[in-house]
Amino acid sequence: MNWKTxxxxxxxxxxxxxxxxxxxxxxxxxxxxxxxxxxxxxGLIGSSLGGKKTSTIHxxxxxxxxxxxxxxxxxxxxxIKEVDSKDKGLDELKxxxxxxxxxxPADAVSEGDPVKVDAYYTSEETTSSVALARVEAxxxxxxxxxxxxxxKKQSLPESVAEAVILKPQDTAKAKGAGESIIAQMxxxxxxxxxxxxxxxxxxxxxxxxxxxxTLETLMISxxxxxxxxxxxWFALTLFCLAxxxxxxxxxxxxxxxxxxxxxxxxxxxxxxxxxxxxxxxxVVMALALMFASVQLWLSAIAKNMREGATYLxxxxxxxLMPAIFSQFVGxxxxxxxxxxxxxxxxxxxxAIRDVLLNKATLLVYLGPIVxxxxxSVIFLAMTLRVFNREQVLTRT
Amino acid sequence: xxxxxxxxxxxxxxxxxxxxxxQDISFEAHPGEVVGLLGCNGAGKTTTLRMLSTIIQxxxxxxxVNGFSILREPEKVRxxxxxxxxxxxxxxxxxxVEMLQYFxxxxxxxxxxxxxxxxxxxxxxxxxxxxxxxxxxLSTGQKQRVSIARAILHDPPVLFFDEPTxxxxxxxxxxxxxxxxxxxxxxxxxxxxxHIMSEIERLCNRVVIIHEGELRATGTxxxxxxxxxxxxxEEAFLKIVGYNREANIA
Numbered sequence: 001m002n003w004k005t006x007x008x009x010x011x012x013x014x015x016x017x018x019x020x021x022x023x024x025x026x027x028x029x030x031x032x033x034x035x036x037x038x039x040x041x042x043g044l045i046g047s048s049l050g051g052k053k054t055s056t057i058h059x060x061x062x063x064x065x066x067x068x069x070x071x072x073x074x075x076x077x078x079x080i081k082e083v084d085s086k087d088k089g090l091d092e093l094k095x096x097x098x099x100x101x102x103x104x105p106a107d108a109v110s111e112g113d114p115v116k117v118d119a120y121y122t123s124e125e126t127t128s129s130v131a132l133a134r135v136e137a138x139x140x141x142x143x144x145x146x147x148x149x150x151x152k153k154q155s156l157p158e159s160v161a162e163a164v165i166l167k168p169q170d171t172a173k174a175k176g177a178g179e180s181i182i183a184q185m186x187x188x189x190x191x192x193x194x195x196x197x198x199x200x201x202x203x204x205x206x207x208x209x210x211x212x213x214t215l216e217t218l219m220i221s222x223x224x225x226x227x228x229x230x231x232x233w234f235a236l237t238l239f240c241l242a243x244x245x246x247x248x249x250x251x252x253x254x255x256x257x258x259x260x261x262x263x264x265x266x267x268x269x270x271x272x273x274x275x276x277x278x279x280x281x282x283v284v285m286a287l288a289l290m291f292a293s294v295q296l297w298l299s300a301i302a303k304n305m306r307e308g309a310t311y312l313x314x315x316x317x318x319x320l321m322p323a324i325f326s327q328f329v330g331x332x333x334x335x336x337x338x339x340x341x342x343x344x345x346x347x348x349x350x351a352i353r354d355v356l357l358n359k360a361t362l363l364v365y366l367g368p369i370v371x372x373x374x375x376s377v378i379f380l381a382m383t384l385r386v387f388n389r390e391q392v393l394t395r396t
Numbered sequence: 397x398x399x400x401x402x403x404x405x406x407x408x409x410x411x412x413x414x415x416x417x418x419q420d421i422s423f424e425a426h427p428g429e430v431v432g433l434l435g436c437n438g439a440g441k442t443t444t445l446r447m448l449s450t451i452i453q454x455x456x457x458x459x460x461v462n463g464f465s466i467l468r469e470p471e472k473v474r475x476x477x478x479x480x481x482x483x484x485x486x487x488x489x490x491x492x493v494e495m496l497q498y499f500x501x502x503x504x505x506x507x508x509x510x511x512x513x514x515x516x517x518x519x520x521x522x523x524x525x526x527x528x529x530x531x532x533x534l535s536t537g538q539k540q541r542v543s544i545a546r547a548i549l550h551d552p553p554v555l556f557f558d559e560p561t562x563x564x565x566x567x568x569x570x571x572x573x574x575x576x577x578x579x580x581x582x583x584x585x586x587x588x589x590x591h592i593m594s595e596i597e598r599l600c601n602r603v604v605i606i607h608e609g610e611l612r613a614t615g616t617x618x619x620x621x622x623x624x625x626x627x628x629x630e631e632a633f634l635k636i637v638g639y640n641r642e643a644n645i646a
Contacts (some may be wrong), residue, residue: 005502008501008502009502010500012490014489015494016489019489020489145505188565212483212485212488213482213484213485214486214487216451216481216484216485217484217486217499217546218483218502219451219478219639220449220451220474220477220484221474221499221502221503222471222472222474222475222502222503222504223502224471377422389454389538391453393451393452394407394452
């Protein structure tokens with residue numbers, strides 16, 4: 001094995017790839033554009049959720065129950081409108097003009113009996129459910145205030161109304177980091193872009209060269225076929241890593257374009273030290289080597305570029321599944337399961353997440369690195385086997 | 397220089413069964429000699445050249461190129477040869493000079509050897525005018541000249557040409573044939589595959605006729621004409637491959 005020859009093939013492939021406008025557009029320009037668009041969308045969603053928007057609550061006109069009516073009216077997150085009848089209120093609810101319609105009982109209620117207020121909403125609309133939850137919270141607070149007033153009148157301590165008070169105490173190292181969207185999104189984005197970056201060129205590297213006839217030209221040279229394959233593998237890995245770097249830079253730049261998006265992305269205190277960052281870089285590099293070896297093998301077994309693109313598309317689906325799951329696994333009990341640490345791709349995603357949450361240990365990095373490298377070696381060996389057979393050229 | 401002994405290549409096809417692309421092909425070629433491989437389309441010429449250049453492995457048989465076995469020393473064989481065929485294309489996003497530098501380095505040439513040799517091929521093959529254009533932008537004739545430059549750059553003692561004039565105009569074809577005559581004069585051992593009779597008669601010292609994967613005849617064009625009692629080399633070729641006009645029309 002001659003490393004000089006491998007270096008020659010690597011440099012030529014990198015130069016060739018960066019001269020391909022289609023590849024540069026797919027691997028670098030489009031991701032930046034997509035990320036900017038995503039953040040603008042985040043900004044829009046964020047401002048609609050946390051801005052001045054209020055829930056419109058309709059109350060059917062009736063007498064009495066002033067403490068509750070007042071509590072509703074002073075809440076800034078609600079706009080209260082009175083309607084003449086229940087039917088009119090329901091029509092407004094159906095038309096989407098009201099989120100909740102409250103109907104207080106028309107007849108007087110005996111002292112000591114609870115007042116039953118009908119709250120009409122529609123579970124098909126998230127905004128309606130959110131408004132109902134706000135009304136419920138408000139009614140609970142109002143109930144508590146009524147109870148306290150009653151206890152005071154009876155010269156009893158107000159604390160009887162709240163026998164037990166729950167006081168949450170956060171023990172996280174980086175407080176609030178768990179809420180930060182970046183801890184959920186970055187692993188997914190990195191995995192997606194590492195694979196997508198390689199996908200843009202992998203099909204061209206072997207299947208494309210076979211189709212155009214340049215592979216035969218290359219194989220007539222005195223270079224060993226394994227040297228050619230390894231040179232291409234390194235070039236493909238570099239492209240995967242370049243795409244990952246683009247995704248991180250795009251993420252940071254994109255988050256700067258909208259203050260709401262920035263707040264959503266980095267809501268927690270992200271304090272990451274140099275050691276974990278290095279560990280994360282190693283996890284990403286091992287992942288890039290693994291993806292590159294799988295993609296190179298798929299390109300080598302394909303008859304032509306079209307077939308190669310089909311194989312890579314299917315492989316992309318397989319990669320996306322654990323990547324998507326990694327976004328939600330933190331919300332489940334599976335997050336601490338051992339099988340996650342032995343599931344390729346998912347274990348890398350979890351290691352990146354743990355770095356962002358500042359709770360990664362050496363074992364957290366080692367698992368995905370060793371597994372990714374092992375899979376890389378297996379697929380590279382399979383690729384070399386294909387390269388050393390004449391079918392790499394003759395199977396068309 | 398080149399010794400071919402019973403070189404055979406069989407392919408397995410799920411629909412057509414075993415395909416005998418080449419069967420027991422044997423011949424020799426010497427320095428300063430052009431040996432023509434002549435045959436119809438699909439006769440087995442390209443398969444034979446691909447086996448000799450170690451791109452594909454023979455099913456059986458053996459061959460040596462400049463003393464190196466194609467089975468045991470394929471890398472050494474590839475250092476001895478320059479190969480040009482329709483299927484050896486150029487990298488479209490590289491310039492001719494970049495292409496030559498890449499292949500020169502792959503052949504193990506030193507930087508000083510490479511630069512002087514590149515200067516030489518740029519002049520001899522008249523590539524200078526388009527040396528800085530991307531290969532994708534070149535005409536068919538210009539591409540073929542760059543391909544020849546790539547094949548001869550490392551000054552190999554053996555050259556394989558597989559239908560090098562296919563698809564080229566008369567003037568460009570003429571230029572290429574003149575180059576091959578010059579290479580022969582320089583003492584190169586050349587295997588020239590074609591199905592154009594005039595090229596065979598003009599260039600080749602000896603002819604190897606292959607038909608349906610089998611060796612049908614070897615000798616000089618003149619000797620083959622005499623052996624078959626033919627007025628032209630084309631007629632001799634048709635007799636050797638068993639062409640039957642009536643059967644063909646039927």
